[in-house]
Amino acid sequence: MSDTHDHDPGEKYGGQLHGPTSVRMWLRMLSCTMVIEKRLRRRFIDQYKTTLPRFDVLAALDRRAEGMTMGDLSQMLLVSNGNVTAIVRQLQESGFVAVEAAEHDRRSLIATLTPKGTTHFAELAVAHHHWIEEMLGDVPEEVLQQLFDRLATVKTSIAAKGTQ
Template identity: 40%
Template structure:
């Protein structure tokens, strides 16, 4: 594990010695956030080291891989939850490298559709194989039944959050 992660004191750890009265929900949120932060930092580090790329670039390629007919800039930005400006800059660099192509949208001549090139598909396949292995490695400390139980519980947590956002009961 990299030194910066081993020295990292997260909010969950800082809260561990907190006096009684802290809500279970807050501790759960902090644990989820800590897990996400640790995994994301390691994936970013490995993408840089192994492929000289970034997580946003990988994510954009992943979105396009899932949509063989292509996506507009707006669709990509909604899926990635980033601004159109961020997508435009990423797309320009990936296009320069020959990994994606832009085409005028067949349904709206004002919009551009982004698609993976053959080279982009090959490169994303290479990166995604490594990514899948890294995630498996990071989750290897959990038994298959534990992963299944955690997945199910997180599904319920997701439904609870959605219900809370809609103002309904969980």
């Protein structure tokens, strides 16, 4: 039996009511993101025997028919190089991804989707969209759009603060 909880936890640290708006907003956003992400992971495993990181790699490659280097994937997905190595190897073993040395630089490896990988990703992407639309189904389109717009400000702010 499962040992992990997946119900509404309230905000982490418990429905925080005090403190600056930035902190309250962060805790609420974190809470929402964690719940959604956990459900997505669960469904990927249960229904497709795959993982969110593998899906992320497939999605990145699907957008670039010409392929991507391991480093490109690492940067785009915000995971370590070593991690990309492992995920791509799995996808390669499953026949979803092909890897070949770059012509211009023999250190680089370029990963591309195989036809099988493209088909597989298409199926996953449909399910992924469906799950998200279902979870956010009660949020009015207008609110989603406002969130999307305001999150752009957040994105800009954290980008401006550099990596440190």
